[in-house]
Amino acid sequence: MKLFRIRGGVHPDYRKERTRENPIIALPMPRILCLPLKQHVGAAAKAVVTSGKRVKKGELLARASGAVSAPIHAPTSGYVVDIVDQTAPHPSGLPQKTIMLRSDGKDEWGELPAGIADPFTADPGEIDARVAAAGIVGLGGAAFPSAVKLGLRVGKTLDTLILNGAECEPYLTCDDRIMQEHAEEVVDGARIMAHALGLKRLIIAIETNKPQALDKIRAAAAPFAGVVVVGMPVRYPMGSERHLVKALTGLETPAGKLTADVGVVVHNVGTARAVHQAVRFGRPLISRVITVSGGALSEGRNIEVPLGTLVSDVVAFCGGFKNGTIPHRLISGGPMMGYPLPALDVPVIKGTGGILALTREEINEQTAGPCIRCGTCVTVCPCGLVPMEMAAFIRHDKLEAATKAGIRDCVSCGSCSYICPSHIPLVQYFNYAKGRLNALDRDQRKQERLRTLVEARMARIERQAQAKREAAARARVAKPPVVATNDAPAGDMKVSA
Amino acid sequence: MIVFRNDRSGPFTHAPNSVRAVMVTVMLALTPATLFDLWLFGWPAVFLFTVTVGACVVFEAACLQLQGKLLLPALGDGSAVLTGWLLAMTLPPWAPWWIGVLGAVFAIALAKHLFGGIGQNVFNPAMVARVALLVSFPVPMTAFTLPRPLFSAGAPGFLDSLSITFGHAVGLDTISAASALGTIKTELSRGVPVTQSMAETPDLLHMLIGLRPGSMGETSALLILLGGLWLLHRKVISWHVPVAMMTTLFALGALFHAVAPDRFTSGVFQLVSGATFLGAFFIATDYVTSPVSRSGQVVYGFGCGFLTWIIRTFAGYPEGVAFAVLLMNALTPLIDRAFRPRTFGRTRAGTPLPLPPRKKP
Numbered sequence: 001m002k003l004f005r006i007r008g009g010v011h012p013d014y015r016k017e018r019t020r021e022n023p024i025i026a027l028p029m030p031r032i033l034c035l036p037l038k039q040h041v042g043a044a045a046k047a048v049v050t051s052g053k054r055v056k057k058g059e060l061l062a063r064a065s066g067a068v069s070a071p072i073h074a075p076t077s078g079y080v081v082d083i084v085d086q087t088a089p090h091p092s093g094l095p096q097k098t099i100m101l102r103s104d105g106k107d108e109w110g111e112l113p114a115g116i117a118d119p120f121t122a123d124p125g126e127i128d129a130r131v132a133a134a135g136i137v138g139l140g141g142a143a144f145p146s147a148v149k150l151g152l153r154v155g156k157t158l159d160t161l162i163l164n165g166a167e168c169e170p171y172l173t174c175d176d177r178i179m180q181e182h183a184e185e186v187v188d189g190a191r192i193m194a195h196a197l198g199l200k201r202l203i204i205a206i207e208t209n210k211p212q213a214l215d216k217i218r219a220a221a222a223p224f225a226g227v228v229v230v231g232m233p234v235r236y237p238m239g240s241e242r243h244l245v246k247a248l249t250g251l252e253t254p255a256g257k258l259t260a261d262v263g264v265v266v267h268n269v270g271t272a273r274a275v276h277q278a279v280r281f282g283r284p285l286i287s288r289v290i291t292v293s294g295g296a297l298s299e300g301r302n303i304e305v306p307l308g309t310l311v312s313d314v315v316a317f318c319g320g321f322k323n324g325t326i327p328h329r330l331i332s333g334g335p336m337m338g339y340p341l342p343a344l345d346v347p348v349i350k351g352t353g354g355i356l357a358l359t360r361e362e363i364n365e366q367t368a369g370p371c372i373r374c375g376t377c378v379t380v381c382p383c384g385l386v387p388m389e390m391a392a393f394i395r396h397d398k399l400e401a402a403t404k405a406g407i408r409d410c411v412s413c414g415s416c417s418y419i420c421p422s423h424i425p426l427v428q429y430f431n432y433a434k435g436r437l438n439a440l441d442r443d444q445r446k447q448e449r450l451r452t453l454v455e456a457r458m459a460r461i462e463r464q465a466q467a468k469r470e471a472a473a474r475a476r477v478a479k480p481p482v483v484a485t486n487d488a489p490a491g492d493m494k495v496s497a
Numbered sequence: 498m499i500v501f502r503n504d505r506s507g508p509f510t511h512a513p514n515s516v517r518a519v520m521v522t523v524m525l526a527l528t529p530a531t532l533f534d535l536w537l538f539g540w541p542a543v544f545l546f547t548v549t550v551g552a553c554v555v556f557e558a559a560c561l562q563l564q565g566k567l568l569l570p571a572l573g574d575g576s577a578v579l580t581g582w583l584l585a586m587t588l589p590p591w592a593p594w595w596i597g598v599l600g601a602v603f604a605i606a607l608a609k610h611l612f613g614g615i616g617q618n619v620f621n622p623a624m625v626a627r628v629a630l631l632v633s634f635p636v637p638m639t640a641f642t643l644p645r646p647l648f649s650a651g652a653p654g655f656l657d658s659l660s661i662t663f664g665h666a667v668g669l670d671t672i673s674a675a676s677a678l679g680t681i682k683t684e685l686s687r688g689v690p691v692t693q694s695m696a697e698t699p700d701l702l703h704m705l706i707g708l709r710p711g712s713m714g715e716t717s718a719l720l721i722l723l724g725g726l727w728l729l730h731r732k733v734i735s736w737h738v739p740v741a742m743m744t745t746l747f748a749l750g751a752l753f754h755a756v757a758p759d760r761f762t763s764g765v766f767q768l769v770s771g772a773t774f775l776g777a778f779f780i781a782t783d784y785v786t787s788p789v790s791r792s793g794q795v796v797y798g799f800g801c802g803f804l805t806w807i808i809r810t811f812a813g814y815p816e817g818v819a820f821a822v823l824l825m826n827a828l829t830p831l832i833d834r835a836f837r838p839r840t841f842g843r844t845r846a847g848t849p850l851p852l853p854p855r856k857k858p
Binding site for chain 1: 499516518519574614617786788833838839840841842
């Protein structure tokens with residue numbers, strides 16, 4: 001298949017060797033699971049259990065609230081200890097409402113909805129509903145509720161589903177292993193999603209540094225017409241949604257639009273497997289495969305982890321830290337776009353693709369020097385931005401100039417920071433600016449809302465005053481005035497909003 | 498409980514590169530040409546080179562000290578050494594020591610630190626120094642010597658060399674020679690056509706190898722070229738500036754030479770004479786003072802080549818690379834503004850791309 005050129009990108013040291021050959025192994029069920037109510041993009045789920053409640057494996061713990069949200073299910077049987085504020089797996093280390101589940105050791109399944117025997121004749125709406133009810137979110141890291149993405153068939157003209165098996169982040173091999181070990185499930189899930197989206201064309205994209213995964217997926221996809229498996233050139237960030245779409249179809253998603261607006265929906269391979277399990281067997285998303293790696297760890301592994309497992313349990317399962325050293329940083333996800341974890345007692349959630357315990361040497365973290373205008377950041381930026389210039393604006397707190405320079409078009413892929421010879425933390429600047437801009441936006445929206453409310457209130461008061469005056473005038477006409485006019489001061493009027 | 502650092506965002510991996518590595522690579526690329534030149538011009542060249550580089554490092558340290566900045570990180574990046582090195586390459590090899598020291602003042606103190614230090618200077622420090630010296634001291638700056646290789650007959654001994662560099666110049670008149678570009682220019686002003694005066698210049702092969710009078714960076718064109726190609730290979734520089742600059746220079750030379758061979762030198766002569774290779778690969782590609790985008794670099798390289806040819810052909814000075822680079826340095830901010838990459842998902846004007854026309858399935 002003809003591929004299209006995308007600009008920029010880097011070739012980081014992939015360091016996948018450590019875990020590439022390690023088959024997925026299941027983590028022994030931990031005694032305690034911590035399930036935050038918000039493990040996805042959108043509104044937090046609403047708990048439907050209270051402390052003390054006994055639950056079976058797969059039972060609903062929290063339901064979705066709102067259009068963009070996802071429910072949470074019990075990864076094992078046991079009872080709800082409490083619903084408490086607990087440190088979230090987020091760099092802020094801020095607490096979040098979390099369901100604490102104690103395993104009873106039986107791992108007993110509850111009653112699951114029956115699987116759909118032939119999903120390809122089922123109504124797309126039924127598949128959506130299944131995916132939504134199973135709490136499936138994008139397992140590539142974004143954790144966007146998958147059912148919402150499947151619902152894009154309404155209102156958009158779609159033609160292609162791309163299954164993203166690029167796995168361009170260094171260290172991570174979990175998607176590689178899923179594709180190798182569960183190729184049929186992945187292909188089946190992808191075909192189910194294509195059916196749900198009403199699409200005939202399905203492209204499975206895998207970077208060519210995963211030859212075994214490519215072979216297995218090719219074999220699994222061979223019987224099905226309309227499924228194309230493509231080996232992608234190895235370049236970070238090939239797995240970025242918009243860039244993958246461009247490379248495969250030549251279609252460039254306009255700024256501010258979705259890939260669905262150019263007719264393409266992208267899902268991750270892990271998500272496809274979860275969809276397969278949900279649709280065929282009625283199983284909700286209660287576990288995920290993660291890569292645990294990094295130089296500070298005794299052993300690197302690919303593990304199927306029950307959601308809510310504490311990172312400390314995962315680390316212990318990998319033999320703990322090497323020689324008892326403490327890693328320089330603990331990262332959730334890949335080293336390029338992952339985020340630092342504040343502590344070990346945070347849970348693995350739906351969006352966790354990996355846990356990396358990195359040494360100072362492998363991070364190669366150094367004090368930032370002055371920019372020497374080498375322009376490498378400009379060359380590698382896959383979004384065609386001028387990172388050095390945006391960072392300079394942000395350093396002088398010129399957010400407006402940074403916006404004009406395209407800060408909102410930045411996908412925070414980290415290529416610029418990675419390559420900068422002066423070790424300037426460019427992404428740090430951009431994330432700061434994006435945070436500030438979002439806060440400003442929120443403030444502005446709040447103020448606008450306030451203004452419209454105030455204006456509406458003024459108009460209402462004016463209308464009422466007007467009505468009163470007219471009524472008084474009519475009354476005057478009806479019967480001659482007895483006493484002098486008696487206008488009440490406007491300020492006396494109490495109008496409830 | 499262990500608390501981990503969460504004070505910064507990713508990426509948490511980094512390319513094995515640094516400013517220092519970049520500078521060292523450039524120096525390595527310059528090394529063969531430099532060694533050849535030091536051999537070619539003997540002890541005086543060695544002394545001048547040492548003095549120039551040393552003075553640049555000393556002034557760098559002094560400037561940092563005066564500004565209350567830390568010495569080590571800045572001195573350790575090697576940028577001052579490289580500036581001194583490049584400056585020395587553009588000086589007549591037998592120039593007196595104070596030319597090197599004064600050049601270091603111009604380069605480091607005036608062109609670099611007055612503008613805010615590394616990364617902030619608008620103009621290429623080495624070229625500012627060369628041009629300031631050329632304008633202020635035209636005689637010692639154009640007194641080129643014929644090659645007198647170390648240990649060859651006629652080469653000055655160690656002590657004689659000391660007095661050439663540090664004492665009173667010994668009979669500059671007797672040793673001075675004009676560079677090829679200088680010869681052509683002088684002869685043209687006397688009405689001698691280029692076709693005739695070319696006979697007085699070394700043949701092109703000699704010029705390419707470097708057996709001719711000139712500054713250090715001019716007299717080893719071939720080795721400079723090899724060093725430049727190696728920099729390209731190591732991806733320290735990209736092809737855009739050197740190719741654009743040399744193509745322009747060659748094209749203009751060839752075109753006008755074809756029209757009026759009496760008045761204009763050939764394209765090949767333009768390439769191998771003067772500091773074309775040094776300028777194209779090592780000077781014009783200076784990160785700080787050249788545009789950051791690829792398209793901008795092409796425009797900038799074109800400008801450097803164009804101005805070099807104009808100055809060499811019509812202006813009062815025989816060599817124009819330094820002036821051309823400085824003039825284009827001044828345009829770099831404008832070029833950076835005008836030539837930017839197109840943002841993903843947007844038109845060149847910055848508006849979101851229109852949705853592609855699509856048919857309902």
